[in-house]
Amino acid sequence: MHVHRFEKLWIGLSLLLIAAFIGIVLFGFTVMNLKVPGVETGETVDPATVLSEGPFAQPGVRKVSDNHYEVYMLAQQFLFRPGSTQPLTLPAETKVTFHMTSPDVMHGFEVPGSGLNATVIPGQIATFSTRFPEAKTYGIICHQYCGSAHHNMQGEIEVVPPSEFDESNLISQ
Amino acid sequence: MPTNESDASPEISSVGDDSGKVRDISLDEFQPYGTLAVNGAYFVLLLVLYALLYFVEFATHAPHIIE
Numbered sequence: 483m484h485v486h487r488f489e490k491l492w493i494g495l496s497l498l499l500i501a502a503f504i505g506i507v508l509f510g511f512t513v514m515n516l517k518v519p520g521v522e523t524g525e526t527v528d529p530a531t532v533l534s535e536g537p538f539a540q541p542g543v544r545k546v547s548d549n550h551y552e553v554y555m556l557a558q559q560f561l562f563r564p565g566s567t568q569p570l571t572l573p574a575e576t577k578v579t580f581h582m583t584s585p586d587v588m589h590g591f592e593v594p595g596s597g598l599n600a601t602v603i604p605g606q607i608a609t610f611s612t613r614f615p616e617a618k619t620y621g622i623i624c625h626q627y628c629g630s631a632h633h634n635m636q637g638e639i640e641v642v643p644p645s646e647f648d649e650s651n652l653i654s655q
Numbered sequence: 656m657p658t659n660e661s662d663a664s665p666e667i668s669s670v671g672d673d674s675g676k677v678r679d680i681s682l683d684e685f686q687p688y689g690t691l692a693v694n695g696a697y698f699v700l701l702l703v704l705y706a707l708l709y710f711v712e713f714a715t716h717a718p719h720i721i722e
Binding site for chain 2: 484486487488491492495499517577593595596597598610611612613614615616620
């Protein structure tokens with residue numbers, strides 16, 4: 483079959499692009515060891531007992547080291563705990579690891595205007611780390627329909643300068 | 656501008672029996688530079704937008720997932 487040289491050119495470029503995209507994904511997951519947030523941690527939890535046992539019985543902020551904090555957060559109908567009844571306070575320019583699970587149905591966690599987005603599934607722990615670049619108030623919304631008051635399920639993250647971060651509200655390990 | 660074969664210009668009608676047909680060319684003589692330009696521009700646009708995704712995803716002044 484005779485193929486015109488122009489066609490050979492754009493067929494070749496298209497195949498090259500597809501190969502490049504596949505190659506970039508494989509490079510990310512092998513050499514850079516990237517992971518889909520919260521999926522490959524292998525951490526599971528029993529939704530029936532998560533409110534009374536383990537770290538989620540005391541949701542809140544814990545200190546890992548001077549520049550690393552972690553948040554155990556429950557997403558439940560129709561609250562983020564912590565986050566909804568009172569803002570979740572975190573230091574800026576500091577690594578923060580979120581661990582989230584749900585005791586009831588599937589929820590979503592999204593900070594609008596940012597790259598922070600996770601699906602919170604009962605029985606699984608969604609985990610990701612981030613660093614808030616500036617001290618300001620960020621919103622949280624649930625982006626998975628979770629029931630009749632889904633549209634009211636929202637929260638706030640109040641990011642303060644590291645020097646003003648009050649450690650007296652931390653959950654002790 | 657001619658709108659149908661009966662209005663065709665004298666050069667075309669003088670070619671012969673194949674009314675409206677100017678000349679035969681082989682596939683390689685056909686050079687659609689316009690199509691090449693459109694495809695090329697689209698390809699370049701695709702690469703530029705793919706590169707810009709880096710800024711959308713990671714270089715904004717907003718938090719993102721680091722690990």
